[in-house]
Amino acid sequence: MLNVSGLKEGFVLDHIRAGKSMSIYHYLGLDKLDCQVAIIKNARSSKMGRKDIIKIECGIDVLDLDVLGYIDHNITINIIKDEKIVEKKTLKLPKKITNVIHCKNPRCITSIEQELPHVFVLTDEEKEIYRCMYCEEQYK
Amino acid sequence: MRHLLSPLDFSVEELSDLLDLANDIEKNPKKYAHVCDGKKLATLFYEPSTRTRLSFEAAMHNLGGNVIGFATADSSSASKGESVSDTIRIISCYADICAMRHPKEGAATVASLKSSIPVINAGDGGHQHPTQTLTDLLTIRSLKGRLDNITIGLCGDLKFGRTVHSLINALVRYENVKFVLISPPELRVPSYIREEVLKGFDFEEVTDLEHAIPKLDILYMTRVQKERFFNEDDYIRMKDCYILDKAKMRLAKDDMLVLHPLPRVNEISVEVDDDPRAAYFKQVQYGVYVRMALILRLLELA
Numbered sequence: 051m052l053n054v055s056g057l058k059e060g061f062v063l064d065h066i067r068a069g070k071s072m073s074i075y076h077y078l079g080l081d082k083l084d085c086q087v088a089i090i091k092n093a094r095s096s097k098m099g100r101k102d103i104i105k106i107e108c109g110i111d112v113l114d115l116d117v118l119g120y121i122d123h124n125i126t127i128n129i130i131k132d133e134k135i136v137e138k139k140t141l142k143l144p145k146k147i148t149n150v151i152h153c154k155n156p157r158c159i160t161s162i163e164q165e166l167p168h169v170f171v172l173t174d175e176e177k178e179i180y181r182c183m184y185c186e187e188q189y190k
Numbered sequence: 191m192r193h194l195l196s197p198l199d200f201s202v203e204e205l206s207d208l209l210d211l212a213n214d215i216e217k218n219p220k221k222y223a224h225v226c227d228g229k230k231l232a233t234l235f236y237e238p239s240t241r242t243r244l245s246f247e248a249a250m251h252n253l254g255g256n257v258i259g260f261a262t263a264d265s266s267s268a269s270k271g272e273s274v275s276d277t278i279r280i281i282s283c284y285a286d287i288c289a290m291r292h293p294k295e296g297a298a299t300v301a302s303l304k305s306s307i308p309v310i311n312a313g314d315g316g317h318q319h320p321t322q323t324l325t326d327l328l329t330i331r332s333l334k335g336r337l338d339n340i341t342i343g344l345c346g347d348l349k350f351g352r353t354v355h356s357l358i359n360a361l362v363r364y365e366n367v368k369f370v371l372i373s374p375p376e377l378r379v380p381s382y383i384r385e386e387v388l389k390g391f392d393f394e395e396v397t398d399l400e401h402a403i404p405k406l407d408i409l410y411m412t413r414v415q416k417e418r419f420f421n422e423d424d425y426i427r428m429k430d431c432y433i434l435d436k437a438k439m440r441l442a443k444d445d446m447l448v449l450h451p452l453p454r455v456n457e458i459s460v461e462v463d464d465d466p467r468a469a470y471f472k473q474v475q476y477g478v479y480v481r482m483a484l485i486l487r488l489l490e491l492a
């Protein structure tokens with residue numbers, strides 16, 4: 051049972067692949083947020099062997115967690131209110147992701163126009179293929 | 191408001207309507223001579239492509255409209271570092287429609303996001319060149335009477351040939367099209383075309399044009415560039431196999447059509463030009479008709 055005591059309101063991101071918590075910390079921009087964050091590395095898990103967990107104390111409308119679906123859709127999101135889990139969310143691959151991954155195609159318009167947002171669109175859900183919205187190059 | 195960014199932006203039905211319109215323009219040019227009176231087309235060519243630009247300009251003039259624009263990046267604000275997004279916002283104030291050619295992939299898409307006028311992709315690097323594909327389809331349909339039930343041979347550089355990839359993508363939407371892909375092994379179509387686009391369709395890959403030509407209804411020739419080969423010997427050994435001459439034409443059907451996106455270098459001998467089956471100069475004319483039809487459609491004037 052996940053221990054969420056001491057957390058008034060916020061999220062617990064569970065079942066993060068071991069070692070991935072720090073990159074998620076950056077993807078979500080938690081370094082820029084003025085809130086309490088606890089990162090647990092290499093926690094024992096009956097399902098996964100080892101896993102990472104992130105606990106974030108913040109208003110539940112502050113964070114956009116959809117991007118996690120791209121990074122690792124096996125992560126479970128627990129939404130916490132008054133030290134209790136009020137909702138468990140599983141993630142789907144987002145249809146569109148902006149400024150998370152970058153187009154590496156040297157022939158892409160984004161290679162010369164730096165201010166353009168890097169937008170990727172999910173073109174094949176089954177094979178989890180994302181393509182740059184401009185040059186359509188597949189992200190690998 | 192619609193743009194044309196990729197050859198697949200139009201459904202098969204919309205495409206059929208567009209080609210019908212192009213054929214009507216072909217038959218009644220007078221009827222369309224003033225439909226674009228007072229309208230302006232902007233040709234924004236960040237890299238030179240004289241033939242494509244002139245085809246667009248001729249199309250707009252034939253409709254009674256005017257043309258503004260630039261023919262190379264160094265004569266435009268792009269050389270001062272202006273972004274495509276800014277340029278299109280400004281051009282939107284001057285013109286009613288624009289055709290953009292750019293060396294970088296996705297440039298026309300970027301423009302379409304900020305534009306208040308229809309954007310036609312006139313080529314974005316090695317990515318898309320939809321009006322070439324529309325030209326090819328109009329030529330085939332006008333001269334053959336159909337886009338289904340054909341055997342098409344695509345010959346030459348199938349690896350880097352963007353026009354070939356677009357044409358394959360467009361033709362798999364029609365019934366019973368057989369593809370014969372004729373190229374040196376070094377220049378086969380990329381694996382994604384074989385494994386995704388052509389999967390489940392009737393296609394074969396061969397290396398010899400002479401053997402393939404008798405069964406073809408259409409032969410689409412492309413240039414085999416010397417630079418694509420690893421060494422000179424391979425190039426010399428291969429290149430004659432991919433040159434269309436009178437001798438090879440003798441093996442072809444009486445009603446086979448020869449297409450080429452032009453410019454040709456030597457892959458079609460000039461001795462073939464007078465053969466009634468040579469359709470590559472007619473193709474240029476169809477290119478103007480289809481651009482006229484496209485301008486009218488995007489401006490919602492027909």
Ligand SMILES: [Zn+2]
Nearest residue numbers: 153158182185
């Ligand atoms: Zn790109």
